[in-house]
Amino acid sequence: MAERLLDNINSLLDLKKLGVNQLPDLAQEIREVIINTVASSGGHLASSLGAVELIIGVHYCLNAPEDVIIWDVGHQAYAHKILTGRKNNFATLRKTGGLSGFPNKYESEYDVFTTGHGSTSISTALGIAAARDLEQKDYKVVAVIGDASLGGGMALEALNHAGHLHKNMLVILNDNKMSISRSVGALSKYLNRIITAPAYNKIKKDVEGLLLRIPRFGFRAIRSARRLEEGLKNLLVPGMLFEELGFRYFGPIDGNDVATVINTLKNVVNLSSPILLHVVTKKGKGYGFAEKGPEKFHGVSSFNVNTGEKMAIAANMEDEDVKQEKDFTKAFGDKIVEMAKDDKRIVAITAAMPEGTGLDKFANIFPDRFFDVGMAEQHAVGFAAGLARKGLKPLVAIYSTFLQRSYDQIFHDVCLQNLNVVFMLDRSGLVGEDGPTHHGVFDISYIRNFPNIVSMAPRDEEELDDMLSWAMSYDKGPVAIRYPRGASYKYCSSEVSTPKIADKSKAPISLGKGELLKQGKDVTIVSAGYMSNVALEASEFLANEGVDCEVVNARFIKPIDVDLIMGSILKTGKLFTVEEGVIGGGFGSGVLELIIDKVGKHIIIKNIALPDKFIEHGKRALLLDKYGLSSQKIKETIKKVLDSSPAAERLNNMS
Ligand SMILES: Cc1ncc(C[n+]2csc(CCOP(=O)(O)OP(=O)(O)O)c2C)c(N)n1
Numbered sequence: 055m056a057e058r059l060l061d062n063i064n065s066l067l068d069l070k071k072l073g074v075n076q077l078p079d080l081a082q083e084i085r086e087v088i089i090n091t092v093a094s095s096g097g098h099l100a101s102s103l104g105a106v107e108l109i110i111g112v113h114y115c116l117n118a119p120e121d122v123i124i125w126d127v128g129h130q131a132y133a134h135k136i137l138t139g140r141k142n143n144f145a146t147l148r149k150t151g152g153l154s155g156f157p158n159k160y161e162s163e164y165d166v167f168t169t170g171h172g173s174t175s176i177s178t179a180l181g182i183a184a185a186r187d188l189e190q191k192d193y194k195v196v197a198v199i200g201d202a203s204l205g206g207g208m209a210l211e212a213l214n215h216a217g218h219l220h221k222n223m224l225v226i227l228n229d230n231k232m233s234i235s236r237s238v239g240a241l242s243k244y245l246n247r248i249i250t251a252p253a254y255n256k257i258k259k260d261v262e263g264l265l266l267r268i269p270r271f272g273f274r275a276i277r278s279a280r281r282l283e284e285g286l287k288n289l290l291v292p293g294m295l296f297e298e299l300g301f302r303y304f305g306p307i308d309g310n311d312v313a314t315v316i317n318t319l320k321n322v323v324n325l326s327s328p329i330l331l332h333v334v335t336k337k338g339k340g341y342g343f344a345e346k347g348p349e350k351f352h353g354v355s356s357f358n359v360n361t362g363e364k365m366a367i368a369a370n371m372e373d374e375d376v377k378q379e380k381d382f383t384k385a386f387g388d389k390i391v392e393m394a395k396d397d398k399r400i401v402a403i404t405a406a407m408p409e410g411t412g413l414d415k416f417a418n419i420f421p422d423r424f425f426d427v428g429m430a431e432q433h434a435v436g437f438a439a440g441l442a443r444k445g446l447k448p449l450v451a452i453y454s455t456f457l458q459r460s461y462d463q464i465f466h467d468v469c470l471q472n473l474n475v476v477f478m479l480d481r482s483g484l485v486g487e488d489g490p491t492h493h494g495v496f497d498i499s500y501i502r503n504f505p506n507i508v509s510m511a512p513r514d515e516e517e518l519d520d521m522l523s524w525a526m527s528y529d530k531g532p533v534a535i536r537y538p539r540g541a542s543y544k545y546c547s548s549e550v551s552t553p554k555i556a557d558k559s560k561a562p563i564s565l566g567k568g569e570l571l572k573q574g575k576d577v578t579i580v581s582a583g584y585m586s587n588v589a590l591e592a593s594e595f596l597a598n599e600g601v602d603c604e605v606v607n608a609r610f611i612k613p614i615d616v617d618l619i620m621g622s623i624l625k626t627g628k629l630f631t632v633e634e635g636v637i638g639g640g641f642g643s644g645v646l647e648l649i650i651d652k653v654g655k656h657i658i659i660k661n662i663a664l665p666d667k668f669i670e671h672g673k674r675a676l677l678l679d680k681y682g683l684s685s686q687k688i689k690e691t692i693k694k695v696l697d698s699s700p701a702a703e704r705l706n707n708m709s
Contacts, residue, residue, distance in 0.1 A: 058083045060141065066113050069137055077114070077312040081106045085340045087144060088132050093359045095147045096487060097155055098129035100338035100351040101200070104230050104310070108198070108333055109133040111315030112226070115323055116194055119163045122182050126175035126199035126209075128156035128165075129353075130228065138164035148487040150672035156491060170491020171456065172429045173206025175199050176225055180212055183221040194323060195223045202233030202406060205241045206429040216328045217300020224323060225301070225330045228309060230337040233406045234352045239428045244295060249306050249334055296330045305332025310339050349409065381541040383480055385515035387412030389522050390449060394420055399447045400526065403438055405431045411451035411480055431456050435463035435475070442473035447526055451478040454494025454536060455485075461500055464532075469504040472531045476522075477501075482511070482536035483584075483634035484664075484678060489671030495664050497536055499639035502612045506531040508565065509611040511583025514542035517560065517609075524563040536611075538634070542584055568615035570622075574604035577692060578622040581632035582608040582641055589632050591685035596692060603692075611641050616648045623649065628658040630692055634683055637663035660695050662688055 059076060060083040063069055072080065084106050092099045110133065112123060118138070125131040135153060136144055140162065146152025157165035167178055179197035186193060203209060204227060216223065229245050231237055296303040304322050307314050315333065322329050337352075338344025343362030344351035356365040394400040394416065401423045408414045408426055417424040427434045431452055438448035452460070457479060468475045482494040501509050510525070510533065512518035518537055525533040561569055568580075571590055579589045586607035593603035604622045608615055623629050629649075631642035642661030664681050678684045682691055 060084065060087070060136075063137065063141070065139065066118060066137060069110070069113055074114075074313050074316055077107075077110055077316075081110055081312060082340070084110075084133050084136055087136060087141075089341050089359060091144055091147055092132075092354065093357050093365075095145070095149055095152075096353075096355040097132070097148055098353050099341070100232075100344045100348040101127075101130040101230075102132035103341055103344060104335040104337040104339045105130040105198075105228060106133045106310075106339070107312040107315055108226070108228060108309045108335060109137065110312055111319055112196065112198070113137050114316055115319040116196065119166070121194040121196070122166050122179070123164075123196045123198065124167050124175040124179045124182075125157050125169060126197065126203045127172045128169035130198075130200070131157055131165075134164070135162075138162060148489075148671060150676055154489055154671055155487060156489065168491070170488065171459070172203040173199070173209040175203075176209050176212035176216060179223055179225070180216045180219065180221060183223040184219065187221060195221075196226060197223070198226045198228055200233075201227065201229040201231065201242060201245055202237045202429050205237070205239050207432050213296075213299050213301070220300060220327060222326050223328055225328070227305075227330060227332045228335055229306070229332060230335045230348075232337045232348050232352075233429065234410065235349045235406075235408060235426075237428070238406070238426050241295075242428075245332070248332065301328045301330040303330050303332065305330075306334045307332070309333035309335035380515055381539075382512070382515055382518055382537040383410075383412040383539070385518050386451070386478060386480070386522065386537075387415045389519045391416050391419055393523065393526060394423065397447065397526070398423075399445065401425065401441055401446050401448050403427060403434050403448060403450045405429060405434045405452050405456065407451075407453070410453070411478070413451050431459035432463050435460040436467045438475045439463070439467035439471060439473050442468075442475050443471065447474060447476070449476045449478060449526070451480065453481040453492075454479040454483075454497040455481065455492050458496060458500065464501070464507075465504055468532050469506045472506045474529055475532045476525045477532065477534040478522075479534060479536040481539045483538040484669060484674050484681075485539055486674035486677065487671050490668040493669050494536075494538075495634070495636045495669065497534070498611055498633060498635040498641050499643075501534045501536075502641075502644055503639065507612065508533045509536070510534070510563075510609060511536045511585075511611060512609075513583050513586050513607050517563075517583075520560070520563050521609075528565070536583070538584055542587065563609065566610050566613035566615055568606055568608040568610065568618045570604070570618065571607050572603065572605040574602040574626070576602045576626055577628045577630060577696070578604045578606065578619070578626045579630045579632060579688075579692070580606040580608055580619055580622075580645060582611045585632050585634050585683070588683065588685050588688065592632075592688035592692065595685060595689040599689075599693060601693070601696065608641070608645075612644065614641075614644050614648055616645075616652075619645060620649060620652055623653060623657065627656060628696070630660050630662060630688075630695075632662045632683070632688060634678070635663060636666065637661060638666055658695060658699050660691065662691055 059080045085103055088102050140153055143153060148155040154161055156170045159165050159168045175197035179195045183195040307318050309315055322331055337348035357363060358365055402413050402416050403425045404411050404413045405427055406429045408417050434450055438450045441448040479497050482497055485492045501507060510521050512521050521535050571586060572593060581589050590605050593605050596603050604626055606618060606622060631645050633641040640663050642663055662682060679687055
């Protein structure tokens with residue numbers, strides 16, 4: 055096999071030894087590595103392919119890690135990983151123990167910030183620029199942000215502040231006109247106008263041509279061109295939004311032409327003010343299937359490179375488009391459509407994730423009652439509050455991890471007003487390969503703290519249907535429903551035994567009422583929702599060891615069915631709570647708060663939950679097992695507690 059340029063690139067110094075004319079070939083080689091790796095490991099393909107030349111250009115012109123580069127979301131930064139010393143273990147991307155799918159400050163000094171959530175980069179970069187100036191240093195600070203992420207509230211707040219502080223920093227707007235689906239919103243239209251305005255583009259080309267012809271004098275050329283440019287822009291560009299905010303705007307340039315990227319960067323990187331460089335790239339660039347269907351290849355599980363076909367539904371992508379026959383997301387998407395046909399007051403809101411949340415079907419059938427607010431979770435909740443205030447029935451579908459953005463809006467705009475907003479928290483629990491930025495493990499705690507809100511978790515798709523019907527007809531305040539990614543049958547074991555779903559006929563949903571899944575006399579296991587399938591399986595393992603468990607599905611995380619739980623504890627004297635959420639302030643804590651003054655002193659209690667730490671990425675089943683939430687591990691924990699408890703003997707004899 056012929057030697058590749060990439061074979062000799064082991065550091066950024068090696069990159070800089072190449073001539074600009076060699077870089078298109080390098081870009082091609084990097085693309086091949088990304089495509090082949092993601093085809094096997096799953097990952098964020100289309101965004102990463104689109105950003106290859108931009109990343110090469112940035113590293114060619116800057117001096118990382120001294121110069122600081124912050125990647126917004128970070129899903130586009132695979133080429134950055136490959137160029138900054140991680141080429142040889144890139145094949146481990148997203149795998150258990152392997153490279154993270156996002157920038158990770160613990161993985162490399164070139165990843166200045168651990169990221170995964172959108173719209174944060176400009177704030178971080180501005181903070182770093184301010185720190186640099188206070189310390190009288192002179193490195194460069196760059197934020198690279200996508201067009202959809204730029205529409206997030208935090209990014210707009212940061213632009214506002216940056217223009218005011220007037221720090222030297224460069225914001226590179228990587229505009230591919232796409233979020234996961236097409237970008238939405240007025241800002242996106244505005245950017246599109248800039249790109250497509252023919253008269254303005256012609257002038258831009260002339261200005262660029264001028265700069266490119268005299269690169270060594272580019273700095274001066276820009277200055278002299280600027281006055282002319284500014285006058286023309288005032289005339290021709292509607293708004294001049296960025297300039298009005300205090301940025302000097304350059305672009306749009308072709309971000310997939312590495313020479314253009316480098317020539318432009320060389321000129322703008324030394325200017326002293328906040329600069330916004332508008333770079334236009336093609337999402338999915340260089341891989342036909344991804345260019346044609348960028349939304350399908352935004353986040354993918356493993357696929358066949360030659361056909362573009364999915365190989366498996368294995369990877370736990372945040373936004374992977376493959377729907378299984380029956381899973382929580384699909385159950386929700388189908389059910390809400392069915393309900394909305396009969397109830398015209400139902401409206402649905404997504405924050406840039408119609409497909410991922412299952413709302414795409416609703417969007418197609420009820421376009422007027424569907425709102426994609428863009429990557430703006432805070433606004434999504436405030437907007438829902440307004441709709442609810444006027445008597446509509448808004449449903450907000452946002453992944454557990456991204457709804458964290460809306461903590462104050464849940465408090466102030468919804469719970470405090472006691473409005474009938476229904477929150478659908480998909481991807482609750484461990485999501486797997488996307489890792490700590492994406493695990494939805496805090497929602498039990500952050501939701502149940504607020505007065506007025508009801509919080510529930512279904513144990514399977516059928517129960518999700520029932521809960522959704524109940525929630526939409528409940529008119530006494532907000533409701534949150536949490537459920538994991540995928541199908542309920544998958545959430546039963548650590549792949550060590552046959553999946554088991556409780557098949558007991560279900561009682562109708564009733565506020566604060568749980569259900570008894572299995573009667574027993576030795577031990578009470580309580581969880582809410584899908585984890586009760588795992589608990590049930592653990593109870594079978596325990597039965598083999600002579601421990602007879604009573605298993606309760608509380609259904610409601612708030613209000614908790616204290617009567618049902620107390621009734622069981624009084625019988626067994628031993629309580630184990632199980633939840634796929636962080637231990638602090640979780641479901642188990644909620645149970646303890648309620649029973650603490652009701653139980654006698656001879657009781658064994660153990661909360662089984664995720665530890666107080668950020669959980670790494672990896673295969674979900676392995677993580678569950680590692681952190682004690684597989685049915686086997688739950689069994690082992692219960693057995694250990696029973697065996698080691700001095701009170702056990704007494705308790706067993708108590709009745
Ligand atoms: C706060 C937040 N909301 C939602 C997401 C899910 N998400 C990941 S990438 C993405 C689209 C990003 O679009 P853009 O910024 O334009 O970058 P591109 O992928 O097009 O390069 C979304 C919605 C997220 N990571 N963070």
